[in-house]
Amino acid sequence: MEAATSSTSIDQLAVDTIRTLSMDAIQKANNGHPGLPMGMAPAAYVLYARVMRHNPKDPDWPDRDRFVLSAGHGSMLLYSSLHLAGYDLPMDELKQFREWGSLTPGHPERDRVHVTPGVEVTTGPLGQGFANGVGMALAEEFLREKYGSDVMDHFIYAIVSDGDLMEGVASEAASIAGQYGLGKLVYLYDDNSISLDGPTSLSFDVENVPQRFEAYGWHVLEVHDANDLVALESAIREGQRQTDKPSLIVVKSIIGYPSPNKQGTSKAHGAALGEDEVRATKEVMGWDPDAHFLVPDGVYEEYAKNAERGAALQAEWQERLDAWKGDNAEDGKAWDLAWEGGSYGGKPLPGLKDVLRSVDWGGKEQLATRVAGQKAMAAMAPFVPTMVGGAADLSESTKTEFPGEDERFSRGHAGRNVYWGVREHGMGGAVNGLAAHGGILRPYGSTFLQFSDYMRGSIRLSALTGLRVAWVYTHDSIALGADGPTHQPVEHLAALRAIPGLVVLRPADANETAEAWRVILEDLEGPALMALSRQDLPILDIDFDGVGRGGYVVSPASGDEQVVLVGTGAEVHTAIEAQRILAGQGIGARVVSLPSWELFADQDDSYRDDVLPPTLPKVSVEAAVTMGWERWVDRSVGVDRFGASAPGPEVLEKLGITGENVAQTAKDLLAATNS
Template sequence: KFNREGFPIIDHYTFALVSDGDLMEGVSCEVAQLAGHWKLNKLVVIWDNNGVSIDGPTSLAWSEDVLKRFDAFGWFVQEVEDGYDLEKLEKAIKNALEQKEKPSFISVKTHLAYGSPKQDDASAHGAPLGKDLALQTKKNFGWAQEEFFVPEDVWAYRSEKIKKGELLERQWQEMFQEYAKRYPEEAELLQRIFRRDWGQDYKKVLPEFKEPMATRQASGKVLAQICKTIPTLFGGSADLSESNNTYIHGEGDFPNGRNIHFGVREHAMGTILNGMAYHGGILPYGGTFLVFSDYMRPAIRMASLSKLQVIYIFTHDSIGLGEDGPTHQPIEQLSSLRLIPNLFVLRPADANEVSIAWHIAIERKEGPTAIVLTRQKVPLIDRQKYASHWECLKGAYLLADEGEETQVIIFASGSEVHPALRAKEILEEEGIKVSVVNVFSFELFENQPQEYKRKVLMREVKKRVAVEAGRGLLWHKFVGMDGLIISMEEFGKSAPGEKLMEHFGFTAEHIARRIKEWL
């Protein structure tokens, strides 16, 4: 995209220093398979092979041939038997940098707590050596017996590397200045995307929908438009691209295009998205079924903790997905995702709210955003009759407001919003005045001013109801301990989606009847 003849603007390598424990984790296999499959020759992994984990020697739980594993994955594999022979280590790294079609894996045999009285002792993993053992270690190396001491040759080496780094940076900056003269548009775009400034043109192409559809389908249509204005919007799906509607048609497959096929590797997908966000210049997204977000939870948590701008597309968001049954029907996932600090969870109620969800995800720079979508078709909310879909920007909003006449207030999200509106109509035929709040995002709503939250929450209304096809525990925040929560407190069943919604009580008629009985 950016390199030109004589201007290797982006040509760096990525190095990873990994431990025994890192390679025991299953995700290491997932990502290594993909790196070998994609022939990522600019990736170099160095294994600190010291044979000791927290419980003791790694042989307690690990006996595989790691080098054969990486060889089978399509990596260039080397072994340095003495990790303190710097000449051999340097040679291995140079060999790695010469690879054209394979990522490199270097096993480097080392010792835990090298040179100390606790060398190769598992207790050195989590406890400091202490003053006496630290002094003994320095004595073993022939260093001065000072409490804080760095040998002069280390200081000299450090200074030399700083000067070399400064020179390389000056040279790159001079090259980039010349590049900017010759290729001003590319240079301006490169600087902008590394500031995570995705521009404003995407707003001009956000679709306004006129027909009802599944919100996952709407998301695919939004993606097809905004990708034209954000050239480094980049991502894919964990083997569900057609179901998640995450494939950008006409853009080709990675490594030659923008569509990444992660395979059935949700955890790997999450970690790779994080790596892309850490690198910068890329707006990464990844899709899977909502229930499978469990497989990538460590990566989601790390993105939230690290304030990485990553977009998750989680489809098939309730029992409404139908016949795939309880193994695929998410029950607890919405609540558990909402519990992760700094993760924004957005659940649109119709196609037009999907456009707003993408807008929020693109503008939000300080953390990840999960867009949660239906498999089944949902009606378009009549915005001539009810509040604008742009009110989603506030997280929750009064979709239907009866003001001071309100006797019952219903809070709902996603596909349950329209049945809640219909239940309102049924109840009002019997003289019960109902206001409906669309809770698009708990997190966005929490960030609103107190005055706005007071207006939406209507605390003066004592009859309070929440409706969502997931676990209901978090909804007590809206309805209090005495409110009525219509939710899923058991696993689903295998049947058509509309039958399941009726069976578990999420149709308008069921909602209205439950509220009447409760009143």
């Protein structure tokens, strides 16, 4: 492990360049957060110019060190550092800070369209980046144990703020990191005693942060002056040496330093300094106050030294990787598949479809889709050797884990089943980090559908970023029964379907569940969510190819079709029951399963019209709020209220989720249509 180096005048010039670039960009945009970039510029310089193993010419090198700016409002700290370090982020992009279409948005973004080279994750809501880094560390440890330190051995760094540490998601993630002893995690805490409302003494004064993190099982270090480059580097190097604990370095900084009138105050936090203050600050630093976006001689060259080192390290790594692949052909194929992001986009995993189509349901005629999901995961396990995830202390209920005692992730052994504990939001942020790290095929997180509310921020960010994650939620309706309305989701499907870029799948039976897993693994590029039943459901004897298209006819009418009954999940069977009732009364009804609105909406008009004929009246049934169903049907049977505590079948009956009610609704619609 390298030792800290001494500080020189070029070091100070490089640090001040971060400050001036940040001030200038924020002032040009006339909005932003200058305080953090100015106060923590020394830390960013030490990381990017001295410590981190990274190659700006190849930002996706698998064994690079990762850096996360969890305090994403200080984004100009990151953009200035990336530009100076040699990433493909030209000065013109810094000048377009916060402008439409630029690579320098207000908070760091990384998605399928908007990729700023060197930005690892989308951070904005405080605490999310903290949790993302924990997921990255889990990924690094899993891959290092699985494939060896010759091909996977790096650190995850982050700068976190007071605001990050106030957020509950960070507390959950910190506890996870301590539990698993993630020694590759080194976080720098920007302890500047200022929040947007004023001094942190208003709301964050009694808590002892170092003691809290020590209690979480972290190694805690302190740097008493953020401008002490030697102390910063020494602390980071010590954090690197702490292999069995994550490290938190408490860095005492001055927000907005060295602004003569605004440093150390909330005025430097969330608004441009103003032209006069920018000039005054540059004068204090000994810079030309009339020079804008200036990079003095020698600064680029100073950063280039570490970039050259990173390129050499990558070349050495590539030689080791090639040799390893030569000796480990099968592992090499799995490695390539995982780092390519899997087989999304219609490129199948050889043999997966056949395996999932032949899962043994144990001769049962009825099976809860959560149990079917468990059997499907066991069947697909060999096809996804780097799929990592788990449930928030509910694996016995959600049935979401891979079989085998050796698959347990623990301190000292990185298996595929992570025990997240009752930490839904921390789980969500960490799962996103697993995906953002790379090399982990479809990481997943699981809990009851009701508790998806606790992790909605993470779900939203997975969609905004386009991460290839799977969210698996069980106990998906009022049918779970006696636990009552606090555990019975009703508005959740509508709320989740409202998230752009998220594919929601609610399979109707065991076969649809297995096919939904195939669709997630083989067809989808972004995040997907499955909602699974607690109660047993009949296994349908049908061709379920239509799951991948979002909707299809599961039961045509026995005679002339007069009405269409549309259901999702368990309520497909309610629709089939209504179909039988209507048939006995001489009314022909077709039943459509619509497991995914998003996939169905992506089909062409002719397919959608073939499944849902425009000339036929349509009724939906879903044990959830009816909001949104007007897009597909004319009338809806649903639950536009909270549930109740009683046996599941009784709750369904009392709230009208019955074949009789659906049949009557269809008859009423027909009467109104024909009147």
